[in-house]
Amino acid sequence: MPEVELPLIGDAARRARAAARVLRTLPTATKDGALLAMADALVAHTDDVLAANAADVEAARAGGTPDAMLDRLRLDADRVAGVAEALRQLVALPDPVGDVVRGSTLENGLQLRQVRVPLGVVGIVYEARPNVTVDAAGLCLKSGNAALLRGSASAYRTNVALVQVLAEAAAKAGLPDDCVQLLPAERASVGELLNARGLVDVVIPRGGAELIQRVVRESTVPVIETGVGNCHVYVDASADPAVAEAVVLNAKTHRVSVCNSAETLLVHRDYPQRERLLAALVDAGVTLHGDDAARAAHDAVVPATDEDWATEYLSMDMAVRVVEDVDAALDHIAVWGSGHSEAILADSAIAISAFVAGVDAAAVLVNASTRFTDGGEFGFGAEIGISTQKLHARGPLGLPELTSTTYVVTGSGHTR
Amino acid sequence: MPEVELPLIGDAARRARAAARVLRTLPTATKDGALLAMADALVAHTDDVLAANAADVEAARAGGTPDAMLDRLRLDADRVAGVAEALRQLVALPDPVGDVVRGSTLENGLQLRQVRVPLGVVGIVYEARPNVTVDAAGLCLKSGNAALLRGSASAYRTNVALVQVLAEAAAKAGLPDDCVQLLPAERASVGELLNARGLVDVVIPRGGAELIQRVVRESTVPVIETGVGNCHVYVDASADPAVAEAVVLNAKTHRVSVCNSAETLLVHRDYPQRERLLAALVDAGVTLHGDDAARAAHDAVVPATDEDWATEYLSMDMAVRVVEDVDAALDHIAVWGSGHSEAILADSAIAISAFVAGVDAAAVLVNASTRFTDGGEFGFGAEIGISTQKLHARGPLGLPELTSTTYVVTGSGHTR
Numbered sequence: 001m002p003e004v005e006l007p008l009i010g011d012a013a014r015r016a017r018a019a020a021r022v023l024r025t026l027p028t029a030t031k032d033g034a035l036l037a038m039a040d041a042l043v044a045h046t047d048d049v050l051a052a053n054a055a056d057v058e059a060a061r062a063g064g065t066p067d068a069m070l071d072r073l074r075l076d077a078d079r080v081a082g083v084a085e086a087l088r089q090l091v092a093l094p095d096p097v098g099d100v101v102r103g104s105t106l107e108n109g110l111q112l113r114q115v116r117v118p119l120g121v122v123g124i125v126y127e128a129r130p131n132v133t134v135d136a137a138g139l140c141l142k143s144g145n146a147a148l149l150r151g152s153a154s155a156y157r158t159n160v161a162l163v164q165v166l167a168e169a170a171a172k173a174g175l176p177d178d179c180v181q182l183l184p185a186e187r188a189s190v191g192e193l194l195n196a197r198g199l200v201d202v203v204i205p206r207g208g209a210e211l212i213q214r215v216v217r218e219s220t221v222p223v224i225e226t227g228v229g230n231c232h233v234y235v236d237a238s239a240d241p242a243v244a245e246a247v248v249l250n251a252k253t254h255r256v257s258v259c260n261s262a263e264t265l266l267v268h269r270d271y272p273q274r275e276r277l278l279a280a281l282v283d284a285g286v287t288l289h290g291d292d293a294a295r296a297a298h299d300a301v302v303p304a305t306d307e308d309w310a311t312e313y314l315s316m317d318m319a320v321r322v323v324e325d326v327d328a329a330l331d332h333i334a335v336w337g338s339g340h341s342e343a344i345l346a347d348s349a350i351a352i353s354a355f356v357a358g359v360d361a362a363a364v365l366v367n368a369s370t371r372f373t374d375g376g377e378f379g380f381g382a383e384i385g386i387s388t389q390k391l392h393a394r395g396p397l398g399l400p401e402l403t404s405t406t407y408v409v410t411g412s413g414h415t416r
Numbered sequence: 417m418p419e420v421e422l423p424l425i426g427d428a429a430r431r432a433r434a435a436a437r438v439l440r441t442l443p444t445a446t447k448d449g450a451l452l453a454m455a456d457a458l459v460a461h462t463d464d465v466l467a468a469n470a471a472d473v474e475a476a477r478a479g480g481t482p483d484a485m486l487d488r489l490r491l492d493a494d495r496v497a498g499v500a501e502a503l504r505q506l507v508a509l510p511d512p513v514g515d516v517v518r519g520s521t522l523e524n525g526l527q528l529r530q531v532r533v534p535l536g537v538v539g540i541v542y543e544a545r546p547n548v549t550v551d552a553a554g555l556c557l558k559s560g561n562a563a564l565l566r567g568s569a570s571a572y573r574t575n576v577a578l579v580q581v582l583a584e585a586a587a588k589a590g591l592p593d594d595c596v597q598l599l600p601a602e603r604a605s606v607g608e609l610l611n612a613r614g615l616v617d618v619v620i621p622r623g624g625a626e627l628i629q630r631v632v633r634e635s636t637v638p639v640i641e642t643g644v645g646n647c648h649v650y651v652d653a654s655a656d657p658a659v660a661e662a663v664v665l666n667a668k669t670h671r672v673s674v675c676n677s678a679e680t681l682l683v684h685r686d687y688p689q690r691e692r693l694l695a696a697l698v699d700a701g702v703t704l705h706g707d708d709a710a711r712a713a714h715d716a717v718v719p720a721t722d723e724d725w726a727t728e729y730l731s732m733d734m735a736v737r738v739v740e741d742v743d744a745a746l747d748h749i750a751v752w753g754s755g756h757s758e759a760i761l762a763d764s765a766i767a768i769s770a771f772v773a774g775v776d777a778a779a780v781l782v783n784a785s786t787r788f789t790d791g792g793e794f795g796f797g798a799e800i801g802i803s804t805q806k807l808h809a810r811g812p813l814g815l816p817e818l819t820s821t822t823y824v825v826t827g828s829g830h831t832r
Contacts, residue, residue, distance in 0.1 A: 021750060025773045106795055110784060119806050120776065197632075201806050216613075217636055222807045243829035250831035334437060356824055357441045360536065368526060368827030377832070378823070379522055390535050390617050390820035391638045392808040404806035407794070408772055411784030413659035415666035416793070 008189045013199040015178035016121045016146040022176040028095040034173035039084040041169035052161035072128045083134040093381045096400040097144045111410040116403040118144030120201035125150045127207035130158040137180045143402035153185035194219035226385030229259030229340035231370045234329040236346030237270035244345045250369040260373040264319040266329045293322035309336040330358040341373040362395040424605045429615040431594035432537045432562040438592040444511040450589035455500040457585035468577035499550040509797045512816040513560045527826040532819040534560030536617035541566045543623035546574040553596045559818035569601035610635035642801030645675030645756035647786045650745040652762030653686035660761045666785040676789040680735040682745045709738035725752040746774040757789040778811040
């Protein structure tokens, strides 16, 4: 039971808890049927959703929201169809609930099985994009969890419209009432969600570093931390120059606003093509912030400070440091890395082995771009975020990561 | 990096972090050699340990500590030999570090492996028993983690002696300095440990409900919650009376002070041997706290209140409630259970299936005593506690539960 008053979300959380007790027992077919019905309903109610969204966009524009943010907020018929399609694709993914993770028969004849079960009630706190509302609802329901969604105030009308459509379709298709609920947009509702220990089983923040840090600091409900990626690419002396140039450019410039893009380049001092590599980045439009050795390699490199090593730019900026060897690269990453994705570009098996053993991160990429750390790329089919914490789940969070387990122990009157 | 000042533990935590970077790369043979050396050193230094322990026991006695607590604190040569033997037994267990949890080759040729890695720095906060000092150190080191141990002030001299012996032996055997450290016994050191986010990867409390709740409430470091067990045994109408009597007695009376002992008995109203079952408990010395129907079944049953349903007695007391059916039992457990272990005694496969699907707990036991929820009984060889949380690990915590994972992605110049 929660130890605090929850005036804004208490009722919703208690109803979610009741829904979760039913959800955990439903067969896959019922959940999949509901996902298809939700997708159909979204498409059928596109006009309602777009009307609500237009009101949100207009209010945001009137409030002075910049165009880039408005674009994140805006839906159109194609985007609605896209999120509906994402729901349909969840049907094709295996249901993790009921999977036997391990099993054995003990010496005394007891049968031991560790079985996947839903987490229960999952709270998601996220920022503007309304597609998260649909994605998160779908992932939670497919994995048998009730969803409490706390989107941003700027998308509230859109989210109300989306959740109404989703919840009605789900209930008609046999899911329990209240299995998907939108929480009020009042600022205090986040704080309540983070303290609803005993009603909410886990909170997942999706958004910028500030949101994530707030959730981690304040929450007494267990948290799955997602997202901050201060990712490094280390170019070893043994790196193939063609591989190095292609992968570094891809890791930095393919999509700068995402957590798995590279932010710092670490170059072995004996890598022979240092000047050419930096020139390629500059030519691609990247602003380099470098140490003295990097600045000596290209005129356009501006001086780097500790703040550069610490920054997740999410822009066409990149920090560059020339390092003595793989150990120095590992030292740098140990100090500045955020535990997301770290890449080594090298031909030396010994250097690769040292890097893989020494890096402490969700993903280590060998001769591949950091951009591959992604649930879709890994073949998980869908993800609710990328965990940078060590407990529970690290890396892309797919459906199995939205479950817990129960040991089922079957005997015939066994006593100790 | 931690956001707070850590005057008492900051140096130790930073040194632990450095040690963890080495530990994660060590082969199993080095770790196992160290465990054997630590065991030998403990036995060789038995006199030093016992002298320190005698001083702790004497100080506790002078302070008025009751005899039962003194017994938990006291070591003798046999107990020292026992904890040394427990270290040796860890050698026989498989090293989880390096295990490939899953692996595949993606369509684009990228090789994906999810590999077990140590958590890093593990903080353990525990109460009197000094054997925990040795157990926790051994489990952490075998799984490649540095250990920060915060034992109780009453066992401080004993713990200093133990950790000195363990750390010296470990260093001589090739483990990094500072891989096992004892934190100061000042009250404030617990608070610092709970806020050493960025230096400490996980905190595991081992002790009573009050300690665990404090850790959960205050910690910004991720926590693995252990231990509180308000365990239920549900006796279905279909239960075999001989099984019911044997298992209920065992679950309640085999060892009352442990978290996997039963605290509440739920009896289906149509179970034919209700009177006999309650009489057997009373005859065994159990004080029953029951609802009206239970009181009607035996004169010795005293009235139960909501507090009885909520209480982990850890004594020869048991709450008893007569329920209408398996759903009513599930309702009771959903309200009052602590998510530890719940048992059903039944012959009806349908009742068993409903119970297993409907109970949300670390372990569900079918026709078996709750006392079987235990790392040793499950064949895990050793446990650092029993998790009652849903994230990361649920149920007995063995060596694999002291690890995280890293995705290792190997390409040959792959870009998106």
